Amino acid sequence: xxxxxxxxxxxxxxxxxxxxxxxxxxxxxxxxxxxxxxxxxxxxxxxxxxxxxxxxxxxxxxxxxxxxxxxxxxxxxxxxxxxxxxxxxxxxxxxxxxxxxxxxxxxxxxxxxxxxxxxxxxxxxxxxxxxxxxxxxxxxxxxxxxxxxxxxxxxxxxxxxxxxxxxxxxxxxxxxxxxxxxxxxxxxxxxxxxxxxxxxxxxxxxxxxxxxxxxxxxxxxxxxxxxxxxxxxxxxxxxxxxxxxxxx
Amino acid sequence: xxxxxxxxxxxxxxxxxxxxxxxxxxxxxxxxxxxxxxxxxxxxxxxxxxxxxxxxxxxxxxxxxxxxxxxxxxxxxxxxxxxxxxxxxxxxxxxxxxxxxxxxxxxxxxxxxxxxxxxxxxxxxxxxxxxxxxxxxxxxxxxxxxxxxxxxxxxxxxxxxxxxxxxxxxxxxxxxxxxxxxxxxxxxxxxxxxxxxxxxxxxxxxxxxxxxxxxxxxxxxxxxxxxxxxxxxxxxxxxxxxxxxxxxxxxxxxxxxxxx
Numbered sequence: 001x002x003x004x005x006x007x008x009x010x011x012x013x014x015x016x017x018x019x020x021x022x023x024x025x026x027x028x029x030x031x032x033x034x035x036x037x038x039x040x041x042x043x044x045x046x047x048x049x050x051x052x053x054x055x056x057x058x059x060x061x062x063x064x065x066x067x068x069x070x071x072x073x074x075x076x077x078x079x080x081x082x083x084x085x086x087x088x089x090x091x092x093x094x095x096x097x098x099x100x101x102x103x104x105x106x107x108x109x110x111x112x113x114x115x116x117x118x119x120x121x122x123x124x125x126x127x128x129x130x131x132x133x134x135x136x137x138x139x140x141x142x143x144x145x146x147x148x149x150x151x152x153x154x155x156x157x158x159x160x161x162x163x164x165x166x167x168x169x170x171x172x173x174x175x176x177x178x179x180x181x182x183x184x185x186x187x188x189x190x191x192x193x194x195x196x197x198x199x200x201x202x203x204x205x206x207x208x209x210x211x212x213x214x215x216x217x218x219x220x221x222x223x224x225x226x227x228x229x230x231x232x233x234x235x236x237x238x239x240x241x242x243x244x245x246x247x248x
Numbered sequence: 249x250x251x252x253x254x255x256x257x258x259x260x261x262x263x264x265x266x267x268x269x270x271x272x273x274x275x276x277x278x279x280x281x282x283x284x285x286x287x288x289x290x291x292x293x294x295x296x297x298x299x300x301x302x303x304x305x306x307x308x309x310x311x312x313x314x315x316x317x318x319x320x321x322x323x324x325x326x327x328x329x330x331x332x333x334x335x336x337x338x339x340x341x342x343x344x345x346x347x348x349x350x351x352x353x354x355x356x357x358x359x360x361x362x363x364x365x366x367x368x369x370x371x372x373x374x375x376x377x378x379x380x381x382x383x384x385x386x387x388x389x390x391x392x393x394x395x396x397x398x399x400x401x402x403x404x405x406x407x408x409x410x411x412x413x414x415x416x417x418x419x420x421x422x423x424x425x426x427x428x429x430x431x432x433x434x435x436x437x438x439x440x441x442x443x444x445x446x447x448x449x450x451x452x453x454x455x456x457x458x459x460x461x462x463x464x465x466x467x468x469x470x471x472x473x474x475x476x477x478x479x480x481x482x483x484x485x486x487x488x489x490x491x492x493x494x495x496x497x498x499x500x501x502x503x504x505x506x507x508x
Contacts, residue, residue: 085377102287149384
């Protein structure tokens, strides 16, 4: 279980998180929604320790993220970045097997390559892609490779940062379905941040809406359409009028 | 008020300079510390060695060749004022090995390598590849900075040695073909006057300059701002800082090696 208690984070005078309280149950898929610049990515990066919160605690299965031994802590996570964040200088299979070629989970190169090809297959990519470089792939294929890298070491917790940004609706649907299938199949705990409502409906067990640095609403996906919360309502229907100020 | 404004300006810039100096020092110390901690990324080290060392050879070689030639012409025309044309071979050799080989080699590597390292790491930062490294349980200092700094520290002295030889050859070419020196006499003069420390001091300078170049490239790359402008600024800062530091370090090392 991931638990955020009263988490604050500011950058200079810009207070991004103003007391986040959030709970993600083990094996559940939590999707955090909210407008651009509301602190969704900062929340994920705080959990991973890429950014240190100014105040508050983050617990992963009762373990304080700030005090955990970094390598062992991070070995439990997989992450799909918004732009893929694939390493340009490495081939596709070396990207996917990065964790299996370096560090504590190191395997022989042939075994790591085979695992990478299996994972590429799991996300719908053939073995012919393995020796290509990221720059030779389309945006959708890069997302798939990023997804394969996120699951390569079979992590307990997977984070997805805007998984469908920049993709056409059909490819976005494919990625959403893949994420859902993989999360269920692996029994992993998932945290996704997005403002794509089709992703929310495809991926989420639970939804939390972030607005002005706090959790505005949270609950099961089934309740999202009749939450009674005007902020959530405006957001999911994409209305310009409502309590969330839209600059025109 | 009129007096406080310039004072404020000086104070603010002094503080900002000292803060930057502190950050660079901490970065350098962290790099040195990480060099001794596993895992060691041999592939990254090999690739860096190839890119910094082997691929810099043409530019360093060409620079050294033309510098050696120009130096021979200058010493000949200057030496003619007091009938000392015969010193051309020895001065070219000493000038190249002690000073011009390491300094010009260092500056050429700074232009070629510091910019490329800063742009590469800056782009990695902007595209979240550095964050991805961290989530994959990999320390970016150990994976990106250590191999590059180590490779540059080892490769630049070799480049300097090759540059010294090519520069002396440039002087020899000009001496034989333009200044009518006897080939055997030119070579004998070069060998007779050159001492071990002339060459060794240049190689030590090369190692220090290599360390500076890669360190500045990594430092500014890691601190790169967002977008193309941020990466561009990081690249420019890396080249300027490494060039200035090379010249400053050259003065300090020359003081230590030859006046102490």
